Amino acid sequence: MKTAIIAIGGNALIKKGEEGNIYQQFANTRETLTQIIKVVELGYDIVITHGNGPQVGDSIRRHENARKIIPPYPLGMCVSETVGSMGYMLQQTMQNIVKKSKKIRKDTVTIITQVVVDDDDPSFHNPTKPIGQFFSKEDIEEIAKTEKWAIVEDSGRGWRRVVPSPKPLRIVEKDTIQHLLEKGKIVIACGGGGLPVIQLADGTLDGVEAVIDKDYASSTLAQQLKLDELIILTSVDKVSINFGKPDEVKLNKMAVAEAKKYLAEGQFPPGSMGPKIEAIIEFLENGGKRALITSHDKLVEAMKGKAGTWIVP
Numbered sequence: 001m002k003t004a005i006i007a008i009g010g011n012a013l014i015k016k017g018e019e020g021n022i023y024q025q026f027a028n029t030r031e032t033l034t035q036i037i038k039v040v041e042l043g044y045d046i047v048i049t050h051g052n053g054p055q056v057g058d059s060i061r062r063h064e065n066a067r068k069i070i071p072p073y074p075l076g077m078c079v080s081e082t083v084g085s086m087g088y089m090l091q092q093t094m095q096n097i098v099k100k101s102k103k104i105r106k107d108t109v110t111i112i113t114q115v116v117v118d119d120d121d122p123s124f125h126n127p128t129k130p131i132g133q134f135f136s137k138e139d140i141e142e143i144a145k146t147e148k149w150a151i152v153e154d155s156g157r158g159w160r161r162v163v164p165s166p167k168p169l170r171i172v173e174k175d176t177i178q179h180l181l182e183k184g185k186i187v188i189a190c191g192g193g194g195l196p197v198i199q200l201a202d203g204t205l206d207g208v209e210a211v212i213d214k215d216y217a218s219s220t221l222a223q224q225l226k227l228d229e230l231i232i233l234t235s236v237d238k239v240s241i242n243f244g245k246p247d248e249v250k251l252n253k254m255a256v257a258e259a260k261k262y263l264a265e266g267q268f269p270p271g272s273m274g275p276k277i278e279a280i281i282e283f284l285e286n287g288g289k290r291a292l293i294t295s296h297d298k299l300v301e302a303m304k305g306k307a308g309t310w311i312v313p
Helices: 022-041 053-065 075-100 137-147 174-182 214-224 256-264 273-284 296-303
Strands: 002-008 044-050 108-110 114-117 129-135 150-153 159-163 168-171 186-191 195-199 205-207 229-234 239-241 249-251 253-255 290-295 309-312
Touching (some): 002 214, 022 044, 044 174, 044 214, 053 075, 053 129, 075 186, 137 150, 137 159, 168 174, 168 214, 174 186, 174 214, 186 214, 214 229, 229 273, 229 296, 253 256, 256 273, 256 309, 273 309, 290 296
Parallel strands (some): 002 229, 108 186, 114 195, 229 290
Antiparallel strands (some): 129 159, 195 205, 239 249
């Protein structure tokens, strides 16, 4: 069996134009996992990782709006709250899909995953990670004054709150994930990029107020597990240069050297494709054999070499 990490974004479960209620999220989860199970049918063991940007933003808003009734959770606990609820949604959905499958008989297990970060990471002084819903500039400026948010324009899609997003150093539950894979389980891990923690002088762990980019966390986990393949699902079927312009070019394949060149030229913005490309470069430069970026509906075609953008050393 080959083993791959498949990373899906929190935005994949809330489509553009949707309210994002739980019924819509379950429907989108079924749609996405129906494609992912086909990768298992191709002979892969898989770890599913996922983002939680929209979900954790909504969680924070719920707590802030209810602060006069119930003490609000800090950011770190809101991350854990969504990791649990999204893990439940993904795990139950995958279990139901497997139950109906004639080819696959695998259990699905969700691991609440802690990720060690550096407590002196620059991101704590310069928040960079967009979370929550999109706003117009006028609306978010008013909210930002009241809530003391740092804000950013997110890839032409609107304005969002930004929070610290330190780089992952180590996946605490790596050995447990490895053990479950060896037992043939479908593993859901690094939900929301994992729960960021720092390691204290006595070796114990302590949570910090931040979120971790799920693509960086997925890359770190893939490196620690010494996997050959990393798959990142996003809203586009291929990586492009000159994206959205008349001379846009969709790429079928790209070497690390080309990826670095395009990254340096600003082809891959920090708020969208940039972290995915950086995470893949790190993965491939540390033992990975190949990586794929595509949309969930093109995943099976891409695994057969008929879609997506494959990136190689």
